[in-house]
Amino acid sequence: MAGKIDAYIDCVSPYSYYATLYLRRNRDALRSHGVEVELHPVFLGGINVGSGNKPPWTLPAKASYSKFDSERACKYFGVPQIKTPDFFPILSIMPQRCMIYIKRHYPQERYETTFLSLWEWMYHKNIDISKPEKLAELLKSHNYSDQEIKDILESAKSPEYKEALTANTQKALDQGAYGAPWFWVRNKEGKEEPFFGSDRFAFMWQYLGIPFQDVTIVEKAKL
Numbered sequence: 001m002a003g004k005i006d007a008y009i010d011c012v013s014p015y016s017y018y019a020t021l022y023l024r025r026n027r028d029a030l031r032s033h034g035v036e037v038e039l040h041p042v043f044l045g046g047i048n049v050g051s052g053n054k055p056p057w058t059l060p061a062k063a064s065y066s067k068f069d070s071e072r073a074c075k076y077f078g079v080p081q082i083k084t085p086d087f088f089p090i091l092s093i094m095p096q097r098c099m100i101y102i103k104r105h106y107p108q109e110r111y112e113t114t115f116l117s118l119w120e121w122m123y124h125k126n127i128d129i130s131k132p133e134k135l136a137e138l139l140k141s142h143n144y145s146d147q148e149i150k151d152i153l154e155s156a157k158s159p160e161y162k163e164a165l166t167a168n169t170q171k172a173l174d175q176g177a178y179g180a181p182w183f184w185v186r187n188k189e190g191k192e193e194p195f196f197g198s199d200r201f202a203f204m205w206q207y208l209g210i211p212f213q214d215v216t217i218v219e220k221a222k223l
């Protein structure tokens with residue numbers, strides 16, 4: 001395909017959730033314009049450290065604004081209002097490494113729907129999926145077998161998947177990332193540029209030369 005959107009996302013980031021839902025809903029339209037979408041798990045904590053940024057909720061003014069922003073985003077993206085979980089923020093390293101394993105070993109649809117359920121369990125069901133036993137339950141609900149669940153969870157401790165998450169995170173940092181969702185976008189002319197945030201899709205469509213009316217699917221999330 002001529003165009004490509006590489007999306008760098010972390011399950012700890014609700015804006016990564018909205019962006020993922022939106023890109024998936026509009027994937028057919030994007031394909032019809034020759035644009036492919038790929039989701040890359042990253043470690044947002046590493047992006048913050050590497051870029052010298054800090055999570056928005058640690059700055060009081062941003063934290064109080066984010067209540068309005070988050071409510072509007074949920075409304076816009078058709079997601080039930082999210083509630084900051086009691087255990088927030090989680091250490092997302094383990095689930096993110098597992099997502100890389102699943103991406104490498106399973107079909108794209110299975111990978112992406114499993115990824116989406118990390119947010120659903122955390123933000124809608126208030127379940128801490130950074131705990132291995134909870135993540136195992138989540139995987140079970142997606143019909144992974146006991147052996148598969150064992151392999152997936154073991155992968156999170158292996159050097160191969162530690163390095164893979166570090167490499168994805170470093171790749172985003174090298175592109176200038178300072179938060180999530182981060183996007184690296186190639187257009188039909190072969191030019192490439194970064195985009196930050198689930199609220200910058202209008203700029204992205206302009207860059208990709210896609211008419212806005214073709215990529216406006218924001219229907220309700222199926223939960």
Ligand SMILES: N[C@@H](CCC(=O)N[C@@H](CS)C(=O)NCC(=O)O)C(=O)O
Nearest residue numbers: 013014015056178179180197198199
């Ligand atoms: N305006 C962006 C905000 C995205 C955002 O706040 N992302 C958080 C993680 S959930 C982050 O990494 N923020 C870094 C920053 O804003 O400097 C959007 O609507 O998507």
